[in-house]
Amino acid sequence: MKWIEKGDWDGFFGLGLNNLINFLLIISLSQSVLGFSTELIATRVLPGMAMGLLFGNLFYAWQARSLAKRLGRDDICALPYGINLLPIFFYTFYVMLPAKQIALTNGASAEEANHLAWIAGILACVGSGIIELIGSYFVPLIRRVAPRAALLSALGVVGIFFIAADYAFRAYEFPLIGLPTLFLTLYFYYGSDRVRFGIPGGLIVLSVGILIAWLSHWLGFKSPIGGISESSLDFGLHLPWFFGFEAFLSIGQMASFAAVIIPMGLINVVGSMQALESAAASGDDFPPKSSLAVNGLGTIIAGTLGSPYPTTLYIGHPGWKAIGARAGYSLINGVLMAALCLTGSLGFLSEYVPIEAGMAILIWIGITIGSQAFQAVPRAHAPAVIVGMIPGIGAFCALIVKRVLGTVGFGQEGQPYSSELLANLTDRGNLFAEGVFALEQGWLYASILLCGFMVALIERHFSNAIRWIVASAGLSALGIIHSFKITDGDITTSIAPAWEWTFGYLAAAGILVAVKFAMTCNLEGENS
Numbered sequence: 001m002k003w004i005e006k007g008d009w010d011g012f013f014g015l016g017l018n019n020l021i022n023f024l025l026i027i028s029l030s031q032s033v034l035g036f037s038t039e040l041i042a043t044r045v046l047p048g049m050a051m052g053l054l055f056g057n058l059f060y061a062w063q064a065r066s067l068a069k070r071l072g073r074d075d076i077c078a079l080p081y082g083i084n085l086l087p088i089f090f091y092t093f094y095v096m097l098p099a100k101q102i103a104l105t106n107g108a109s110a111e112e113a114n115h116l117a118w119i120a121g122i123l124a125c126v127g128s129g130i131i132e133l134i135g136s137y138f139v140p141l142i143r144r145v146a147p148r149a150a151l152l153s154a155l156g157v158v159g160i161f162f163i164a165a166d167y168a169f170r171a172y173e174f175p176l177i178g179l180p181t182l183f184l185t186l187y188f189y190y191g192s193d194r195v196r197f198g199i200p201g202g203l204i205v206l207s208v209g210i211l212i213a214w215l216s217h218w219l220g221f222k223s224p225i226g227g228i229s230e231s232s233l234d235f236g237l238h239l240p241w242f243f244g245f246e247a248f249l250s251i252g253q254m255a256s257f258a259a260v261i262i263p264m265g266l267i268n269v270v271g272s273m274q275a276l277e278s279a280a281a282s283g284d285d286f287p288p289k290s291s292l293a294v295n296g297l298g299t300i301i302a303g304t305l306g307s308p309y310p311t312t313l314y315i316g317h318p319g320w321k322a323i324g325a326r327a328g329y330s331l332i333n334g335v336l337m338a339a340l341c342l343t344g345s346l347g348f349l350s351e352y353v354p355i356e357a358g359m360a361i362l363i364w365i366g367i368t369i370g371s372q373a374f375q376a377v378p379r380a381h382a383p384a385v386i387v388g389m390i391p392g393i394g395a396f397c398a399l400i401v402k403r404v405l406g407t408v409g410f411g412q413e414g415q416p417y418s419s420e421l422l423a424n425l426t427d428r429g430n431l432f433a434e435g436v437f438a439l440e441q442g443w444l445y446a447s448i449l450l451c452g453f454m455v456a457l458i459e460r461h462f463s464n465a466i467r468w469i470v471a472s473a474g475l476s477a478l479g480i481i482h483s484f485k486i487t488d489g490d491i492t493t494s495i496a497p498a499w500e501w502t503f504g505y506l507a508a509a510g511i512l513v514a515v516k517f518a519m520t521c522n523l524e525g526e527n528s
Helices: 006-032 038-071 085-105 110-135 139-145 148-173 175-190 201-219 244-248 251-281 288-304 317-322 328-343 345-352 359-375 379-407 419-427 433-440 443-458 462-478 499-519
Strands: 081-083 311-313 484-486 491-493
Touching: 006 038, 006 081, 006 085, 006 201, 006 317, 006 328, 006 345, 006 359, 038 081, 038 110, 038 288, 038 311, 038 328, 081 328, 085 110, 110 251, 110 288, 139 251, 139 288, 148 175, 148 251, 148 359, 148 379, 148 443, 175 201, 175 359, 201 359, 251 288, 251 311, 251 317, 251 359, 251 443, 288 311, 317 359, 328 345, 359 379, 379 433, 379 443, 419 433, 433 443, 433 484, 443 462, 462 499
Parallel strands: none
Antiparallel strands: 081 311, 484 491
């Protein structure tokens, strides 16, 4: 067995590009939103991320190779691992930015406020990792309770909407680059032809995208390339240092951010569990406890070494396996991504390689993930998968609405979000905004609950179906799902009881029970 197969290079271009996009986003937000200095980013944030990535990728490469040897198979694909997109936004806007604003209000200098914001991010990152580590011990129980359709349904909506559709919009924004690379990607990964000389299809896609992007720029056509400028991150070896103690000394000051840290940690546990379920559906059944424990440890390592952003297991395993990725792609990703972080090369690379050049690979991965949600479950469970996608679709619509509102000035000084805005969206725009934003909050959990209810109905387990509804009411009462608040700058998680939805679920459960026993005839028998 070779450590690196041909398909591993294809897998690396998908996984590496995904990580690269997130790295570039982190650099941009750290500078433009948080005001972090290039020194802080280059010497503290990126080195911490490098170590977290290296640790996890090396383990998952070893894990896949060990499983392949034990089973005598040569098609085991390592779990994809990298930087989680969702916490990038949450920890930037709901942990670090508020910490900075509070510090400035209390008279701290800009430098002191930036430092406190960074410490808050570290604490959030480490806290998320601890929650993931603890949650790893309960995953087997959750997998026994939740049907596969409930776990894969949320993955399907992420693949179809948040990945495939979102990047397809971007592809059609730059048709000279996006369309050729999209159709070329679909040809390589869904067609039956093989590339001569063993050249990875992903390398061809990326090369074509870069070439067209630069030709469009030189010829004066629309292009994502804006010209070459001096890299904002200096070249040089930046080794990580341990910063965890400083963060822990600030726990008392950061307790107010638990409302963000705890839900994000739980979301990461659920997302990682879904990634494991996705891998199992593809034939690669990895041990849940060790897989999630290492994921949590990777986040803890990244945080204690200076990164305010957690690592995660990605949900694209079926896509990478389908193109021949095995253990080596994880090894390549860990080593090369760590090298980019430790040397300050990311800023330089971003000047020459636009995201648009290779994002078609991500579109294909999203399509593959969405397909698996239907292919890897019993045919009768397809309606359950669709119902489980509804909360995710609501979350995607909320994302689009916020982007549009932000573009026209809402959320900025002098034009805050408000209840009147939501009412206008409903009355004048025929958009039932409260329903959209209620679905957005805790949508991963809501997806599992709805899909679990449907599976129980389809399998004629009425009592289990009622339990899923009651569980939905309980999570609503705890504020984990459907609870949102309107602030001047955003519409975000509240972590307060969502009583309307709690009572709605309880009413639904009561009416179903009444109808079941008073007005229906059970002609075929029931498994309850």
